Amino acid sequence: MNQITLAIGFGLVTSSILALSAVGFTLQFGVTNIFNLAFGDVMTASAFVAYLVNVKLHESIWLALVAGGLAGGVLSVLINRLIYTPFLRRGTALFTMVMVSLAVATIVQNVIQAGVGSNFYGYEPVHETSLHVAGMLLTPRQFAIIGIAVASMTGLHLLLKHTRLGKAMRATSADASLARSCGIECDRITTAAWMLSGTLCGLAGVVLVMNLATFDATTGNSFLLVIVAAAVFGTVGKPYGAMVGAVVIGISSELAAIVSPSLKDVAAFSVLVIVLIVRPNGLTLNFRIRRPVEVTAA
């Protein structure tokens, strides 16, 4: 067996998990302009919802996955409605919104910790034998994870490219006030964007935990920065950058692990930094320092 093709196969699993979350993050940031540091903690919350369904209600992991995805969507919409929208309506600068989201992240993480304590949790384990496919060695579940990621990405692509909602989202992300004057209801579009990106966030949380085998109240948050790193490749409306970022990080970290396991992230991040410096126009973030973009309809 070739160590390199094996590592690439393993990297694809990591990439799939990362792609779901990074695309969710970049979509959220692109459409709503909120650099949401609470993203990781919403992942944790969704993973716990899936835990309830899978372990307490004894339902299948796939139903739990759906529940986790929905929970992520609903929680994201709620956070937006209850906290972010009121702040934006007050004219809070977009960079200050980063700090608002940091506060939300602190609250979500510690509310979870207050509820579940400092213990570790895990879904009902399955013991599957790995299959050899094209030089890779993966379990059926891992193939499923890759499948879910590919399906989500394709679905998102079709949605953004070919539906009214997708076009409206892209228009809103490009220029909210122009979109509004063209008759797009930004409020509804924003809610839809939070639901969609939140669902990706929830799915990513559950899939991450399936892969980790165990998790606690801080798990999602500890992956946030890697997700952000992958997401910075992304341009809104075209989340392909984030997908590429996820694949780069996933595969290069597994390849680096062949040489030096303790430095696997350093290798992946260094690749990112180089790409960011060499191709600085690959991404569109949008912090305006002073003037807020009004995301909501008046």
Next chain:
Amino acid sequence: MSVAYQYYTITLLVYFGVNVIAAWGLNLQYGLAGVMNFAFIMFQSAGAYTVAIMTLGPYTPFGYQHYFFGAHLPWPVSLLVATAVGAVLAFIVGSFSLRPERRDYQAMVMLVVSLIAATLVVSQVSWFNGAGGLAAIPKPFANQLKNYDLVHYGWFYVGLTAVIVLIVYVFVDRITSSPWGRRLRAMRENPEALEALGTNTRRESMKVYVAGGALASLSGGVLVQFIGAWSPGSWETAETFLYFVAIIIGGSGNNMGVLVGAALVLGAFQEALRYLPAFGYTGLAEATQFASLGGLILLFLWIRPSGLIPERRRRYFSGAS
């Protein structure tokens, strides 16, 4: 005041001084010039590690912790070296992370750089003792002041910190009110216009990035000589965002506002929450306290979105609306 309360007060004052120095440094970068340094905590840590190895003495392989080089530099030479290291590190990091045109883009490069640095420091044990970090870092003038007890020495250290805070204040205040400060503000508000007027904005950003990095590093040096230990747990990326919160809640761009913000967010908020009564099972009260910190931040951002002491409106820009 009991000895314990005095020492507690001393700790809070030293931390306040350290946080103010660091927050002023970040305020130069972000508040004044608009450079979003998402690697900020890395610079504070660089200062802490520098002072640690510059005071622990030459490295011997027989010691119980690993580091490289090592010297016995006296105060304040150790701090000056740390400041210089912070400046050099900022120059190196800035030389590539300030290359992208957009500020947010630069911030992302810096964020990833600080992730790399954190991973390297943990895995390269021979640098700064890996995850264990460095301990037993000597305190300045400890030999000369041998007969001082902890509290006496503590007040002495408060005095040392106060002197440094003052010097730093003079430095940042001069920058803020200088023509260069005006240019930086103009760059923050409208970099394209400034560029059109013939200013090289990347060079201006680099200068302020180096100045802020040096101050951050200095603050780390002052802190580490007080607590005597430093490890990767002390400089997680989340701390960078807390410094931003302090600046924004206090009043971005205003040195006095930033001072108040540092006192509140990095001091008073956290300390006040410690006094909430314990209840329920183990950890519940602590998690509630931590969540309340988030609540307090939200509250202040809601009440005063532009900060407690906002930047003075100046005639030479049309103002933020």
Next chain:
Amino acid sequence: MRLHRARPSAKASLAVGLVTLIALLVAVTVGRAAAASSRAKASSITIGVLYAFTGPNAQNGTTGMAGCLAGVTAVNAEGGVLGTTLKCKPFDTKGDPADAVPATNQMLASASNLAMVIGPSDEAPATIPITNAAKIPNFATVGDPRQDTNTDAYFYRLTPSDSVQGYALGYFGAKYGYKHSASVFTSDLGAQTSVPTFKARYKQLGGKLAADLTLAPGKSSYRTEVEKVINSHPNAIFTEMDPQTAATFLSEYQQLNNNKLPLIVTTQRANQPDFITAVRKAIGVAAFKKSVWTVAPYVEATGLGFQTYKKTILGLNGKVKDAQSYVGHPYSTADYDGIVIAALAMTKANSSKGSVYNKFITGITSAKKGATIVRTYAQGVAAIKAGKKITYIGASGVLAFNRYHSAPREFALYKYNSTTGNMDSVKVFPGAALLPK
């Protein structure tokens, strides 16, 4: 808002002068006044529990609090110390030195009648000097070898050093026939402190490392690393990892190795309930029972001392979440013993003042000629009142402090007991053989 309108240079020099003056005044006057302070008499004696209670290391706090509550309950059941009851108060270090220092000072300032501190863990190098200067006896379960030659008079270590843990692991591996093994440790402090002595002892006794990996903890995948280890065909894996990394690594090992695990020999980290729950669930109870062994400090797990601890901790259900899981826990057991030892020292010294009772602490557990062996607080108090010399042997067994205030212990091999859900010791190793000559 601007405070000054003067020219910068004049303003600067004025300000520098003022602050220097103030600083000096403060240093001299307030510092001197500090000597004349006193503490009001409080109704109960406080034990500060100084650990991380939030964040990724929150388990440390939960464990410390469980041990503290057990100790306090046991002592209070016998009427407390010198007629005063004890209570536990948590102080959150958040797991890092920079947050631990203010937390420690806040504890010293605010806790009324603070007589003793337990904790913290990796952040101890920053806090020990503070508790020591405040003359508060400080008991901890920290394994960091930097405390091997501790000289702080008020600091006591209740568990063996991680360097000894490493020797024990190496001794077991080489002496019990696992001479072709893999070494897989995470890069965090708790794991790395055991590595040098493990490798030294293992190789000295003829062991060969077929693979030698350091993992970055908490990653979402270790498949490449697992594949590397599998390809080296080890007959055992020597390891220490946090629960999450272990669960990920070992479940991936099963996936890539036809659901089979080699023998996994790990440290006392794996005797802790959070590790057992997480990893047992991830790899299945049967695999856990068959493949995960630990080499850890020996906890007697029989006898009156242990039974008293067990009864007390199980009686705390409600106050302590999942109390059963702390029955065999090496750290909560040690913290319990620490409190009983301190309470007996206070009784002997007839004072709960740290500076007074501190010098009685080592005498409580040291072996002496003609001493009465006591195994509970009640026995100890009775013997002290009868004027006898005592040697306390508690829930964790013999805890005699050496001149560095460390309590070396024997090490034992532990295997999983599926009835109780704890790790049970199955064999004690001869103490002297573990260490190199």
